[in-house]
Amino acid sequence: MIAVAALPTAGEGGAVAWDFSTDPEFQAQLDWMDAFVTEEVEPLDLLWGSKPYHPLDDDLRAIVDPLKEQVRDRGLWACHLGPELGGRGYGQVKLALMNEILGRSPWAPIIFGTQAPDTGNAEIIAHYGTDGQKQRYLQPLLDGELFSCYSMTEPQGGSDPALFETRAVRDGDGWVIDGWKYFSSNARTASFLIVMAITDPDTDAYHGMSMFLVPTDTPGLVIERNIGLLGERSPGGGMHALIHYDGVRVPAESLLGGEGQAFVIAQTRLGGGRVHHAMRTVGMARRALDMLCERAVSRRTRKGTLADLASVRDYVADSYIELTQFRLLVLWVAWTIDQGGDPRDVRRDIAAIKVVTPRILHDVTQRAIQVHGALGVSDEMPLGGLWMTSPIMGLVDGPTEVHRTTVARQVLQGYEPVEGLWPSQHLPTRIAAAREKYADHPGALRTAAGADLVEHQVGNL
Numbered sequence: 001m002i003a004v005a006a007l008p009t010a011g012e013g014g015a016v017a018w019d020f021s022t023d024p025e026f027q028a029q030l031d032w033m034d035a036f037v038t039e040e041v042e043p044l045d046l047l048w049g050s051k052p053y054h055p056l057d058d059d060l061r062a063i064v065d066p067l068k069e070q071v072r073d074r075g076l077w078a079c080h081l082g083p084e085l086g087g088r089g090y091g092q093v094k095l096a097l098m099n100e101i102l103g104r105s106p107w108a109p110i111i112f113g114t115q116a117p118d119t120g121n122a123e124i125i126a127h128y129g130t131d132g133q134k135q136r137y138l139q140p141l142l143d144g145e146l147f148s149c150y151s152m153t154e155p156q157g158g159s160d161p162a163l164f165e166t167r168a169v170r171d172g173d174g175w176v177i178d179g180w181k182y183f184s185s186n187a188r189t190a191s192f193l194i195v196m197a198i199t200d201p202d203t204d205a206y207h208g209m210s211m212f213l214v215p216t217d218t219p220g221l222v223i224e225r226n227i228g229l230l231g232e233r234s235p236g237g238g239m240h241a242l243i244h245y246d247g248v249r250v251p252a253e254s255l256l257g258g259e260g261q262a263f264v265i266a267q268t269r270l271g272g273g274r275v276h277h278a279m280r281t282v283g284m285a286r287r288a289l290d291m292l293c294e295r296a297v298s299r300r301t302r303k304g305t306l307a308d309l310a311s312v313r314d315y316v317a318d319s320y321i322e323l324t325q326f327r328l329l330v331l332w333v334a335w336t337i338d339q340g341g342d343p344r345d346v347r348r349d350i351a352a353i354k355v356v357t358p359r360i361l362h363d364v365t366q367r368a369i370q371v372h373g374a375l376g377v378s379d380e381m382p383l384g385g386l387w388m389t390s391p392i393m394g395l396v397d398g399p400t401e402v403h404r405t406t407v408a409r410q411v412l413q414g415y416e417p418v419e420g421l422w423p424s425q426h427l428p429t430r431i432a433a434a435r436e437k438y439a440d441h442p443g444a445l446r447t448a449a450g451a452d453l454v455e456h457q458v459g460n461l
């Protein structure tokens, strides 16, 4: 039996509006963002680098604060947050369209108050934090005054929480945390970390771990190394910390949410973030496609331009088609979230976009590099940086293989094994059943045999 539900559906039973347009008022906001990022924010990338996650000195603040003010005046600051937190409470489609623009520039998320991992961290503190935690951590985070870190992955455990070892043990009126965490992004510039630790070793990882809010200067918290990414030259160390939590004592009120809730909280955090990452990737790949096309129509060969060559036209067409497919998939998933789609379907489709994200970025930037020749692999174009972001996107928030497994498992859940030897679409079996159904009709026995039927069906394609 074909499980139609395994394919994307747009809601059960109700009337569904499929509308691919953007309302003019919001389009005007997007147009403003587009020009603002190009003219005001991209120069920051060029002069102050691609690692903006640090408290600003007074000189830089004099440039950055007025830009943030313009974003606030325009009503575009931290739009992922609800109005009660000073945001607009935009749905995922609007956020996706905004992130497509923000993805072009490392500084843009800072200027618009939407930088990861602070967005996700703010969301979970807003959702699960006590009043005291919100006052201490959330407000300055929302104001862009401090940065935070999400410290979950472990050196030996990687993407499998069942192998995590970091423990938090009750001690008097507080907790003591011991263990190692790996690739804790921005820990070196963060004011506090959200740390995942085992609090009940007698139950499974999904129910025995809790989250703690830990100020970075807590005694016992030692950043052993700051690790850089491939292609980075980071003499002072990269942005991804290997951290030793060596008897880190925190008070009871550091617990975020209830004991054993870490996994549920982590899931809250990652859903929307993956859609935003995907749409930022659309922005990056779009930038690579723009470079590809500009070079194709500019670079001359003996017989014309590169754009006259069939192979280059193939690169352009394939890149455009694949990117458009991916963009529509991401926007469609954003739309199903806004429609309150079945959470299981949403999880499957978020995993699906996570699988495609690194592939799209790789394929489009690879072709753009090829068309630029030596210039493409030089450090005088941004293409190398975009290209190297692709394998990173295949690991951040869990490896591609794990998400592919999620997609396959959920799709397969919509199917039942057939009884008997033959598949449900086995033609001789179906023809026999059809003949039985029309046994009383004199013409039924004279109708086409299986082979003719196959031919007939192929002819219908």
Ligand SMILES: Cc1cc2nc3c(=O)[nH]c(=O)nc-3n(C[C@H](O)[C@H](O)[C@H](O)COP(=O)(O)OP(=O)(O)OC[C@H]3O[C@@H](n4cnc5c(N)ncnc54)[C@H](O)[C@@H]3O)c2cc1C
Residues within 6 Å of the ligand: 117, 149, 150, 151, 152, 153, 154, 155, 157, 158, 159, 160, 182, 183, 184, 185, 186, 229, 240, 392, 395, 396, 397, 398, 399, 400, 401, 402, 405
């Ligand atoms: C740029 C960057 C920033 C990051 N920031 C943070 C952060 O801020 N906080 C944080 O906690 N973590 C962070 N991480 C860590 C990230 O979550 C992990 O890299 C990811 O979960 C994979 O873990 P791992 O690197 O140890 O790989 P491993 O778990 O060792 O996996 C290695 C490979 O093994 C295969 N594999 C593993 N498990 C499976 C499986 N179940 N099925 C099929 N194949 C599998 C895959 O090919 C996978 O790529 C960051 C990573 C990167 C690259």
